[in-house]
Every structure is written in C-alpha cells, then in structure tokens.
Amino acid sequence: DADVTQTPRNRITKTGKRIMLECSQTKGHDRMYWYRQDPGLGLRLIYYSFDVKDINKGEISDGYSVSRQAQAKFSLSLESAIPNQTALYFCATSDPRTGGYNEQFFGPGTRLTVL
Amino acid sequence: KQEVTQIPAALSVPEGENLVLNCSFTDSAIYNLQWFRQDPGKGLTSLLLIQSSQREQTSGRLNASLDKSSGRSTLYIAASQPGDSATYLCAVRQGGSEKLVFGKGTKLTVNP
Numbered sequence: 001d002a003d004v005t006q007t008p009r010n011r012i013t014k015t016g017k018r019i020m021l022e023c024s025q026t027k028g029h030d031r032m033y034w035y036r037q038d039p040g041l042g043l044r045l046i047y048y049s050f051d052v053k054d055i056n057k058g059e060i061s062d063g064y065s066v067s068r069q070a071q072a073k074f075s076l077s078l079e080s081a082i083p084n085q086t087a088l089y090f091c092a093t094s095d096p097r098t099g100g101y102n103e104q105f106f107g108p109g110t111r112l113t114v115l
Numbered sequence: 116k117q118e119v120t121q122i123p124a125a126l127s128v129p130e131g132e133n134l135v136l137n138c139s140f141t142d143s144a145i146y147n148l149q150w151f152r153q154d155p156g157k158g159l160t161s162l163l164l165i166q167s168s169q170r171e172q173t174s175g176r177l178n179a180s181l182d183k184s185s186g187r188s189t190l191y192i193a194a195s196q197p198g199d200s201a202t203y204l205c206a207v208r209q210g211g212s213e214k215l216v217f218g219k220g221t222k223l224t225v226n227p
Contacts, residue, residue, distance in 0.1 A: 031213070042119075042217040043204075058214060090158060102208070103149065104215060106159035 004107035023091030032074040033092040121218035136190040138205030151204040
C-alpha cells in the first residue's frame with residue numbers, strides 16, 4: 001500500500017461548490033503539506049501543518065482552508081470553488097526526526113477541474 | 116525571493132546515453148535540495164536529497180551534485196533507459212522555511 005494516499009484522484013465540480021480533498025499517510029510523519037501544480041508555474045505551497053494543533057499558511061492560501069483531523073490525516077477544502085482553482089493538488093509529508101533532513105514525500109495527486 | 120530554473124525544458128535522447136539535467140537557484144542560503152521524478156498519474160517520487168553541506172549524493176545510476184556558491188545542481192543519469200522517461204523536478208528548501216521552491220521541470224524522453 002502507498003505511504004501517502006489522496007482521495008479522490010479526480011474530481012470535476014462546478015463554480016461555487018464546496019469541495020474537500022483528503023490526504024492520509026502511514027509514514028508516521030508529523031509534518032504534512034498541500035501543494036498545487038499548474039502548467040508553467042510549477043508546484044506552490046498552499047498550507048502546511050507541524051501537528052494537529054499547528055497549521056500554517058503557505059504562499060497561496062487564499063480561497064482554501066485545511067483541517068488536521070489526526071496525525072495521519074490532513075484535508076484541504078475549497079469553500080466556494082472557482083475555475084482558476086483547476087489544478088493538480090498534491091499532499092506531502094516529512095519528519096525531521098527520521099534523519100532524512102526533512103525529506104518530503106508526495107502522494108499521487110488529485111486532479112481537480114472547476115467548470 | 117528564491118527562484119529555481121531548470122534547463123532544458125525538454126530533452127530527448129537515445130537509450131544508453133549518459134545525460135545531465137541542470138537546476139539553478141538564485142539564493143544560495145538553502146537548507147537542502149531535492150530531485151524528484153514525476154510520472155503521469157503517479158505523483159512525485161523523491162530521487163535524491165542533498166543537504167547544503169554536501170557536494171553530491173548517489174543512488175544507483177543517478178548522481179546529484181550541488182555547488183551552493185554558484186547556485187547550481189546537476190542530476191546525472193548513467194546509461195539511460197526508456198523507463199527513465201519522466202519529468203524531473205528540482206526543489207530547494209531555504210533555511211528556516213518549510214516551503215520547497217520548485218523548478219518547472221525537465222521532461223526527459225529516452226528512445227529505444
């Protein structure tokens with residue numbers, strides 16, 4: 001089984017709808033991240049979390065919210081989806097205690113299309 | 116503001132060729148640099164991580180080097196195979212920051 005899983009893998013929705021993307025990990029890592037990838041722009045950080053009580057904004061957090069339900073689960077919500085939020089969304093995990101210099105490990109991605 | 120550039124954007128080589136992918140960054144105050152491979156529908160796979168104090172890391176046919184003072188990293192792939200075809204991404208992490216700053220990637224095609 002994959003260490004970092006994301007659901008759904010693909011989602012098509014309409015403008016104004018509320019959407020939640022979910023991420024689960026079995027790596028036992030404390031830190032979790034949400035990125036989005038757009039053609040020609042690379043990956044950009046949306047939110048990150050050090051633990052259940054520690055949530056931080058990334059560089060493009062407007063229009064998004066997150067919830068860290070447990071150490072292993074980190075959800076990304078779009079309260080009212082708009083077309084420019086169409087992108088590929090990645091969840092990632094890391095843990096500086098593992099000796100890997102806080103190496104980040106990514107899930108398979110969720111392709112979101114907002115019509 | 117850190118900027119990461121990868122050149123070329125796309126590369127096509129015959130099977131068996133040794134090749135080098137380039138990554139440059141504007142701010143040398145980095146904590147580490149990671150190379151990833153991205154396959155369609157499979158997300159990002161971490162290939163190598165180089166800490167700022169290191170000069171290179173090796174894994175199998177892959178060798179990544181880091182020259183922090185000049186703001187450059189290279190990923191060397193030996194004896195390329197069709198299975199190496201993918202997009203390769205370089206990302207740097209600044210000291211004191213959780214954010215990885217990514218380049219836009221090099222799309223590699225290895226032809227049989």
